Amino acid sequence: MREHPTGLRDKRMTADEVVGELDDGMTIGIGGWGSRRKPMSLVKALLRSPAKDLTVVSFGGPDVGLLCAAGMVRRVVCGFVSLDSIPYDPWFQRARQDGLVEAREYDEGMVVAGLRAAGQRLPFLPIRAGLGSDVMRWNPDLRTVRSPYGNAEELVAMPALRLDAALVHLNRADPHGNAAYLGPDPYFDDLFCLAAARRYVSCERIVSTEELRKEAPAQALLLNRMMVDGVVEAPGGARFTSCAPDYGRDEELQKEYAAAAKDPDGAWPAFYERFLEAA
Amino acid sequence: MSAPPATRAEVCVAACAALFAGDGEILASPMGLIPSLGARLARLTGEPDLLLSDGEAHLLGTDGEVEGWLPYRRVFDVVASGRRHVVMGANQLDRHGNQNISCIGPHDRPTRQLLGVRGAPGNTVNHRTSYWVPRHSPRVFVPAVDAVSGVGHDRGFHHVHRVVTNLAVLDFGGPDHTMRLLSTHPGVAVEEVRAQTGFELVVEGAGVTRVPTERELGLLRAELDPQARRDREVP
Numbered sequence: 474m475r476e477h478p479t480g481l482r483d484k485r486m487t488a489d490e491v492v493g494e495l496d497d498g499m500t501i502g503i504g505g506w507g508s509r510r511k512p513m514s515l516v517k518a519l520l521r522s523p524a525k526d527l528t529v530v531s532f533g534g535p536d537v538g539l540l541c542a543a544g545m546v547r548r549v550v551c552g553f554v555s556l557d558s559i560p561y562d563p564w565f566q567r568a569r570q571d572g573l574v575e576a577r578e579y580d581e582g583m584v585v586a587g588l589r590a591a592g593q594r595l596p597f598l599p600i601r602a603g604l605g606s607d608v609m610r611w612n613p614d615l616r617t618v619r620s621p622y623g624n625a626e627e628l629v630a631m632p633a634l635r636l637d638a639a640l641v642h643l644n645r646a647d648p649h650g651n652a653a654y655l656g657p658d659p660y661f662d663d664l665f666c667l668a669a670a671r672r673y674v675s676c677e678r679i680v681s682t683e684e685l686r687k688e689a690p691a692q693a694l695l696l697n698r699m700m701v702d703g704v705v706e707a708p709g710g711a712r713f714t715s716c717a718p719d720y721g722r723d724e725e726l727q728k729e730y731a732a733a734a735k736d737p738d739g740a741w742p743a744f745y746e747r748f749l750e751a752a
Numbered sequence: 753m754s755a756p757p758a759t760r761a762e763v764c765v766a767a768c769a770a771l772f773a774g775d776g777e778i779l780a781s782p783m784g785l786i787p788s789l790g791a792r793l794a795r796l797t798g799e800p801d802l803l804l805s806d807g808e809a810h811l812l813g814t815d816g817e818v819e820g821w822l823p824y825r826r827v828f829d830v831v832a833s834g835r836r837h838v839v840m841g842a843n844q845l846d847r848h849g850n851q852n853i854s855c856i857g858p859h860d861r862p863t864r865q866l867l868g869v870r871g872a873p874g875n876t877v878n879h880r881t882s883y884w885v886p887r888h889s890p891r892v893f894v895p896a897v898d899a900v901s902g903v904g905h906d907r908g909f910h911h912v913h914r915v916v917t918n919l920a921v922l923d924f925g926g927p928d929h930t931m932r933l934l935s936t937h938p939g940v941a942v943e944e945v946r947a948q949t950g951f952e953l954v955v956e957g958a959g960v961t962r963v964p965t966e967r968e969l970g971l972l973r974a975e976l977d978p979q980a981r982r983d984r985e986v987p
Contacts, residue, residue: 506824533868551868552868552869552870552871553867553868553869553870554867554868555867555868560867561865561866561867565865566864566865569855569861569862569865570861570862570863570864570865571861572860572861575860576859576868578854578859578868578869579869580869580870580871580872580873580874581828581870581871581874582828582831582832582871582874583873583874585825585828600832600874601832601874601877601878602831602871602873602874602877602878603873603874603877604873604877604903605873605876605877605900605903605907605908606869606872606873606876606900606901606902606903606907607854607859607869607899607900607901608869608873610900611859656809657808657809657810657821657823658808658809658823658824659823659825660823660824660825661824661825
């Protein structure tokens with residue numbers, strides 16, 4: 474850890490250094506939503522590593538598909554996996570249909586509750602979502618609680634989703650880990666960081682704290698430095714997913730990804746090689 | 753000179769608009785083109801207080817301009833508050849209104865992985881839910897769903913309101929809240945709906961779906977969907 478001229482810790486590092494701090498079997502939370510603001514540069518660095526047996530917690534998009542394609546995933550904790558403009562991720566579909574990954578499937582709101590519980594050091598948070606659905610059947614360890622008040626309503630006790638590491642991508646960050654989203658939606662990147670033991674943020678540009686203040690209103694500063702352990706500058710680091718307002722989703726590249734993913738023995742190897750090499 | 757008669761797609765849009773009747777000042781969350789046009793048509797006609805999102809993080813007013821902020825995290829707050837009516841799709845639906853968008857076959861190793869449950873479990877235990885099925889067939893209307901994503905009436909929870917399809921409008925007014933044919937769209941025979949439904953349907957008393965008024969057709973054709981994308985979704 475370098476010392477910054479201001480005396481504050483300088484948390485700048487490379488994507489490969491981030492991945493060097495991860496271990497096999499870890500539970501890794503990946504920020505963004507579907508095919509939106511995914512930390513694809515960090516995911517690519519992970520793909521270049523020998524990581525295996527990962528549990529991935531994600532509002533799933535191509536991050537999940539790519540890690541499944543590389544055979545690195547043992548378990549996916551999610552409410553969905555989708556490329557948004559393309560409904561299904563072909564790699565995730567194949568991994569599930571071939572029985573290669575286990576899905577711990579929850580309602581989206583339950584995943585949010587699980588991340589919140591982990592961030593607040595609570596064993597669980599109550600939520601209505603899940604009651605009566607097959608989510609209860611597929612996750613037999615899920616328990617319900619009864620309200621100690623009023624009508625003793627039965628609620629799902631969503632267990633904390635504790636993460637060993639969180640990977641998120643924002644628009645701007647300073648070297649200390651303060652970071653801002655400049656698009657309309659923060660997604661749940663703050664919750665991922667709060668739920669994780671080690672927190673890594675990639676960003677389009679690392680700027681000084683002073684410049685960060687100028688570029689982003691205070692309420693857009695989603696992460697503060699006590700929520701972040703490492704900052705990676707990765708221009709275009711969410712591509713081909715969207716990173717508003719810096720860029721939209723690269724629909725052409727996403728189509729190429731999905732088409733190649735449907736053709737694992739044909740188009741995929743060449744696509745994958747090209748994709749990993751691109752910054 | 754009168755306008756050309758309503759197409760099937762336009763009948764479906766008006767039926768989706770009617771889903772929101774009486775909803776008042778709540779968030780309408782239509783998934784897909786036909787339900788979205790329906791919600792916007794409802795707001796321009798009988799339900800001016802409905803709130804609508806742009807599918808990203810904004811609430812849009814009737815003029816198409818931003819009137820509010822609704823990122824995903826706030827959507828979950830609205831879900832829990834109950835002030836929402838969602839119109840979801842369905843890969844499978846049974847006679848009780850249980851919906852599957854998760855997978856076909858056993859969950860530990862599906863024959864076909866679909867989206868995942870998404871917000872369906874939470875939606876259906878918190879607020880009013882309707883479904884839009886663009887291809888009414890026995891593949892969708894099944895005796896039993898492979899996975900319960902959205903919760904139906906037999907599982908003791910909320911209010912599954914109606915199902916609008918390319919052929920008909922259905923509700924859950926049959927015995928023990930089972931599916932009932934409310935109306936067939938003009939030109940569709942009750943027998944056709946029966947043949948395209950994989951379980952016994954209550955059909956007694958079914959009428960004909962209302963044809964949109966000239967005003968509704970005008971709004972739809974001139975303002976909401978001048979490219980007639982609706983007619984490509986429902987031929």
